Structures are given as C-alpha cells and as structure tokens.
Amino acid sequence: MSRAPFRGRLQEAVGKYGPLCVGIDPHPGLLKAWGLDVDVAGLERFTRQVVEAMAGHVALLKPQVALFETFGSGGLAVLERALADAREAGVLTIADAKRGDIGSTMAAYAHAWLAEDAPLRADAVTLSPYLGVGALAPALDLAVATGRGVFVLARTSNPEAAGVQSAQAWVAGSGGSARGMREVAQSVVDALADHNAAHGDGSAGAVVGLTRGTTGRDHGLDLSALGGPVLVPGLGAQGGTPADVADVFGAGGALGADGGPVVPVSAREVLTAGPSHGALRAAVDALNGALTG
Numbered sequence: 001m002s003r004a005p006f007r008g009r010l011q012e013a014v015g016k017y018g019p020l021c022v023g024i025d026p027h028p029g030l031l032k033a034w035g036l037d038v039d040v041a042g043l044e045r046f047t048r049q050v051v052e053a054m055a056g057h058v059a060l061l062k063p064q065v066a067l068f069e070t071f072g073s074g075g076l077a078v079l080e081r082a083l084a085d086a087r088e089a090g091v092l093t094i095a096d097a098k099r100g101d102i103g104s105t106m107a108a109y110a111h112a113w114l115a116e117d118a119p120l121r122a123d124a125v126t127l128s129p130y131l132g133v134g135a136l137a138p139a140l141d142l143a144v145a146t147g148r149g150v151f152v153l154a155r156t157s158n159p160e161a162a163g164v165q166s167a168q169a170w171v172a173g174s175g176g177s178a179r180g181m182r183e184v185a186q187s188v189v190d191a192l193a194d195h196n197a198a199h200g201d202g203s204a205g206a207v208v209g210l211t212r213g214t215t216g217r218d219h220g221l222d223l224s225a226l227g228g229p230v231l232v233p234g235l236g237a238q239g240g241t242p243a244d245v246a247d248v249f250g251a252g253g254a255l256g257a258d259g260g261p262v263v264p265v266s267a268r269e270v271l272t273a274g275p276s277h278g279a280l281r282a283a284v285d286a287l288n289g290a291l292t293g
C-alpha cells in the first residue's frame with residue numbers, strides 16, 4: 001500500500017478545511033432547480049459543478065450511489081468520472097453504496113469500491129451490517145490493505161431503523177468485547193472497535209445519525225473504544241443543526257483518545273445553494289464555521 005491510512009488522511013483534511021462532508025445527491029428536484037434536464041447530461045453537469053466548486057474547499061465528498069445508479073450505465077460513468085476528478089483534485093471521497101452480503105459476494109463489493117485497480121474506487125465506502133459485521137470482513141480487510149476506509153451503519157438517521165438497531169442482540173464476545181446482551185447498534189460499534197484495535201489504523205468507522213438520539217441530545221452509544229471516524233448524516237434537510245453536533249458528540253472526548261474525527265454530512269442543504277460556485281462555497285463555509293466556532 002503506497003498511500004497513508006485513510007483515517008490519517010481524513011484527519012489532515014478535516015484539520016485543513018473543517019469537518020463537513022458534502023453529499024453529492026443529484027435528486028431530480030435539484031437538477032431542475034439548477035436549470036438542468038433530468039438526464040445523464042444534466043447529471044454530469046450537476047456533478048461536475050459540485051466537484052469543481054468543492055475541490056480545495058471541503059475535506060470530503062460523499063456521492064450517493066443510488067442517485068447515479070438510477071440513470072443506468074450512463075449514471076455510473078458520471079460517478080466514475082466524479083470519483084476520478086475528486087481524486088485528481090485531492091478531495092477525499094466516500095461512496096455511499098451501503099453494501100453488505102455473504103462473504104463471497106462481499107469480496108466483489110469490496111473490490112468494486114476499495115481496490116487500487118477498480119474504476120469506481122473511492123477513499124471509503126459505506127457498508128450495511130444486516131448480514132453480520134463478520135460478513136463485511138473482505139471490505140474491512142481490503143480497506144486496511146489499500147489505505148482506504150469503511151463506514152458501517154450503526155445508528156442511522158432515519159426513525160424507521162429503531163426497531164432493528166435498538167433491539168437487544170446476544171453477542172458471543174470477541175477481541176475486547178464482552179459476551180452478553182447488547183443493543184444491535186452498540187454491537188456493531190463494538191465489532192468495529194475490535195477490528196480497529198487489531199489493525200491499529202482506525203480504518204473502520206461508524207455511521208451514527210444526528211437525528212436519532214435516545215434523548216434528542218445523545219446518540220445513546222458508547223463510542224469510547226471505536227478508535228475510528230464517525231460519519232454523521234442528518235444535518236440540514238433532516239433537521240439536525242451544527243449545535244446538535246456539538247451537543248450529541250461533544251468536543252470529541254466521548255470518542256476516547258483514539259476516536260474520531262466526527263464528520264457531519266449535509267447534501268440537500270448545501271446543494272440547494274447552487275449552482276453558483278460562490279454560493280455553494282459560502283454554504284459550506286457557513287456550516288464549517290458553525291461546526292467549529
């Protein structure tokens with residue numbers, strides 16, 4: 001592996017630009033609001049404008065893969081180009097693909113998003129643990145090998161997730177995790193903590209939504225041993241505010257000495273400021289200012 005581990009690169013980028021991750025979510029309504037047609041040409045123009053405006057201005061970009069897939073092969077070609085342009089411009093990328101499958105298929109997903117020779121490679125990919133965190137091993141291992149990262153869904157931002165993620169699970173215990181009953185979301189975090197402790201590079205991050213706290217001011221998870229970054233969707237269009245990020249995640253202390261960074265995500269709130277590059281950058285500056293101020 002020739003590049004530095006993902007978490008170090010992320011920390012450096014966050015230190016330089018601020019913690020905000022801008023989602024590239026080309027919803028049909030946004031394409032229309034930007035005066036673009038809802039077709040592959042419109043998608044390409046929209047995506048290029050976002051990457052151009054954000055390059056050198058934001059720590060990382062998170063294209064929502066579903067909104068490219070919906071255009072078929074033409075949409076995936078636009079995504080591939082966007083990932084390459086961001087790479088060239090030095091902006092970190094998270095492919096929000098939410099992949100998860102049995103191990104043999106998972107190996108193909110891992111290659112698709114994290115291998116050095118993969119056309120759609122990103123700096124990190126989002127993963128779904130519904131088939132078991134252990135089934136994600138091909139992606140967790142490839143991320144370590146290629147200096148990339150993963151973000152595994154723990155407590156997502158949507159209210160419908162509570163029934164599954166807040167259920168109690170029997171955990172056999174491995175690594176530093178004790179055997180016993182645990183909330184499903186916490187068991188995901190604990191498995192990632194074990195992985196990070198074993199590999200020492202903090203490449204395994206968790207997705208913890210801003211809008212799903214047990215009290216509204218608390219994500220309700222013990223992240224102190226995670227040892228990796230936290231991706232926090234829910235800012236802006238889903239109702240979360242920069243003040244909520246400070247309330248819910250504190251100054252990072254709750255993540256333990258080796259945890260973080262905490263990376264809040266905003267897509268629609270930032271993108272509605274476009275298509276002017278200046279307006280997009282101003283929206284990012286305002287959010288980063290509020291997040292760090």
Ligand SMILES: O=c1ccn([C@@H]2O[C@H](COP(=O)(O)O)[C@@H](O)[C@H]2O)c(=O)[nH]1
Nearest residue numbers: 023064156157209233237238266267268
């Ligand atoms: O728990 C989750 C996991 C992923 N997302 C994704 O983040 C963005 C949020 O977009 P906004 O426009 O800022 O609401 C979107 O791509 C989601 O699929 C999430 O919201 N919650």
